Amino acid sequence: MVEDVIEVSHLTKRFGSLTAVEDLSFQVQPGRVTGFLGPNGAGKTTTLRLALGLIRPTGGGVTFDGQKYAAIPRPAHHIGAALEAASFHPGRTALAHLKTLAPEVGVSDKRCMEILELVGLKADAKRRVGQFSMGMRGRLGVAVALLGDPGVLLLDEPTNGLDPEGISWIRSLLRAMATQGRTILISSHLLAEVENTVDDVIIIAKGRLVHNSSLADLRALARPQTIVAANDPPALGRLAAGQGWAAQPLPAGPGRTDAALMVTGPTAAEIGQAAFASGLALTQLASQVAGLEQIFFRLTEGGGLK
Amino acid sequence: MTAALKSEFRKLFSTRMWWILMICAAAYLAFMGLLMAFSFQFGTQELSDLPPEAQEATGLPRGAAMARMIYSMAGSFAYIFPLLIGALSITQEYRHKTITPTFLAEPRRYVVLGAKLVASLPMGFVYGLVCVAATALPAALVLEIMGGDAGLGQTETWAFFGRALLDFTVWASVGVGLGSLITNQVALIVVVLAETQAVEPILRMLPPMIGQDWTWTDYLPGAVGDAIQGASLYSLMGMDTGAMPWGWALLILLGWAVALAGLGYAFQFRRDVS
Numbered sequence A: 001m002v003e004d005v006i007e008v009s010h011l012t013k014r015f016g017s018l019t020a021v022e023d024l025s026f027q028v029q030p031g032r033v034t035g036f037l038g039p040n041g042a043g044k045t046t047t048l049r050l051a052l053g054l055i056r057p058t059g060g061g062v063t064f065d066g067q068k069y070a071a072i073p074r075p076a077h078h079i080g081a082a083l084e085a086a087s088f089h090p091g092r093t094a095l096a097h098l099k100t101l102a103p104e105v106g107v108s109d110k111r112c113m114e115i116l117e118l119v120g121l122k123a124d125a126k127r128r129v130g131q132f133s134m135g136m137r138g139r140l141g142v143a144v145a146l147l148g149d150p151g152v153l154l155l156d157e158p159t160n161g162l163d164p165e166g167i168s169w170i171r172s173l174l175r176a177m178a179t180q181g182r183t184i185l186i187s188s189h190l191l192a193e194v195e196n197t198v199d200d201v202i203i204i205a206k207g208r209l210v211h212n213s214s215l216a217d218l219r220a221l222a223r224p225q226t227i228v229a230a231n232d233p234p235a236l237g238r239l240a241a242g243q244g245w246a247a248q249p250l251p252a253g254p255g256r257t258d259a260a261l262m263v264t265g266p267t268a269a270e271i272g273q274a275a276f277a278s279g280l281a282l283t284q285l286a287s288q289v290a291g292l293e294q295i296f297f298r299l300t301e302g303g304g305l306k
Numbered sequence B: 001m002t003a004a005l006k007s008e009f010r011k012l013f014s015t016r017m018w019w020i021l022m023i024c025a026a027a028y029l030a031f032m033g034l035l036m037a038f039s040f041q042f043g044t045q046e047l048s049d050l051p052p053e054a055q056e057a058t059g060l061p062r063g064a065a066m067a068r069m070i071y072s073m074a075g076s077f078a079y080i081f082p083l084l085i086g087a088l089s090i091t092q093e094y095r096h097k098t099i100t101p102t103f104l105a106e107p108r109r110y111v112v113l114g115a116k117l118v119a120s121l122p123m124g125f126v127y128g129l130v131c132v133a134a135t136a137l138p139a140a141l142v143l144e145i146m147g148g149d150a151g152l153g154q155t156e157t158w159a160f161f162g163r164a165l166l167d168f169t170v171w172a173s174v175g176v177g178l179g180s181l182i183t184n185q186v187a188l189i190v191v192v193l194a195e196t197q198a199v200e201p202i203l204r205m206l207p208p209m210i211g212q213d214w215t216w217t218d219y220l221p222g223a224v225g226d227a228i229q230g231a232s233l234y235s236l237m238g239m240d241t242g243a244m245p246w247g248w249a250l251l252i253l254l255g256w257a258v259a260l261a262g263l264g265y266a267f268q269f270r271r272d273v274s
């Protein structure tokens, strides 16, 4: 198998006055599943369409193993893609759809049936796509992408419309393909949807790169958050200010009668030490697990880490 | 190119549209063939009581020539069907977004367009076979039953059928050319209907009305199509199409297909697909 690196360099795309992608550069490595993340409208689909030569960049470009998509002979044999908008003629059967593409992809008709079996649509092969559910269309889209047994796989929001079973199916499929050394890029607007699938994360917002690392490194960015309450709230406020903690007041809530602070930065142990040193009795000290989604939100909200 | 051609054939034949359109065309033509054969044969018989000079003066063709004029309805009225099937081979791809997987499988868009042009030719030929047969069979039957001349014994009639088939064949590729220029299906259908039903018929009526006998309107696709057949109902209305040799007409219609495809490729087909 060819070890294909996807290289996006200084990619820019403007639609009239709207800049959908701006000076975007990153690499996608083989043998790993890379999540391409960003809120709706961040420019993910546009980036993938640029990579596949469907739209022309305003600047920069994308290469696969050094070559532009359009310059690769029989490209679908090396690079499989399923783009967000499921694109099927409703009057064509699933099998017929694959067969219309098979000659150009460079595979046999037998392969079309095999791939339908692989994505779990064997029984529906002769049904018209117009009768398919969202999830079935998603699977057919993946079938199209896999038709040429490609070394590079680009999937745009593959989990959209899939049921939990479908999501776990796609997870194990991608994992297995990455283990074979293939290069896999999947986009999503929800980090939670792919956090069990991806090894690396590339996060964009408003068309710009805001983060590019392994998932583990992204997790490390989580800053500890702790809920702190004391029987002397003004003293607690003075302590937080004196220590320079980022603190936000929390209203009294269930299981908490005193007003409390949400402190971001120091660990619970550091807070406890400081309170003890200043003679303050704490009535609550609870560390919160900072979720990936919260980091994702922080990264994409402001267009960068604060 | 062979792979692209194979893909395009499969696209054409894997939805129901090709035969639904074909049945519409055949039913329409069979009905018109019956109607015209009956009316013309009936009319000629009525006229047969008149003195020969008076019959001449009506300008109506007689015998086998009349039969051929009736058969020419296939090309004159139904060329819109191969035109549409060719054009829809592109607009349907844009409408259902299958143009995305199409361009992913073959990013060289000129190859895709070329394959569509070539694949449309046999499709147009099949449309021709069905449309000509649907017009001629019932009409010939009526003519024979009513004691007229269906002209099937004349080589001239069979040569006419051959030219009509070529006419249909090339019209499908004109459709592909037009589709590459107007990829939006609704816009395309509006343009096709307006051009074939209003714009061109009106333009072609102008020269005889103002007393000209040769103008650029002879080069309009519909006029060229009639010239390929060499017999047309339009000629009854004074729009004579006999002037242009059919071989030239065939080349000019092919020229329309290539010119439209060239314009489509230059201005529309290479655009962003999103």
Ligand SMILES: Nc1ncnc2c1ncn2[C@@H]1O[C@H](COP(=O)(O)OP(=O)(O)O)[C@@H](O)[C@H]1O
Pocket: A015, A018, A019, A020, A038, A039, A040, A041, A042, A043, A044, A045, A046, A047, B274
């Ligand atoms: N063909 C187009 N014409 C104009 N604007 C577009 C077009 N395609 C995408 N956009 C705009 O570009 C931005 C990025 O869109 P997109 O790449 O689809 O985002 P994502 O896939 O991350 O949700 C959006 O603001 C979108 O409206």
Ligand SMILES: [Mg+2]
Pocket: A041, A044, A045, A046, A084, A156
């Ligand atoms: Mg998108």
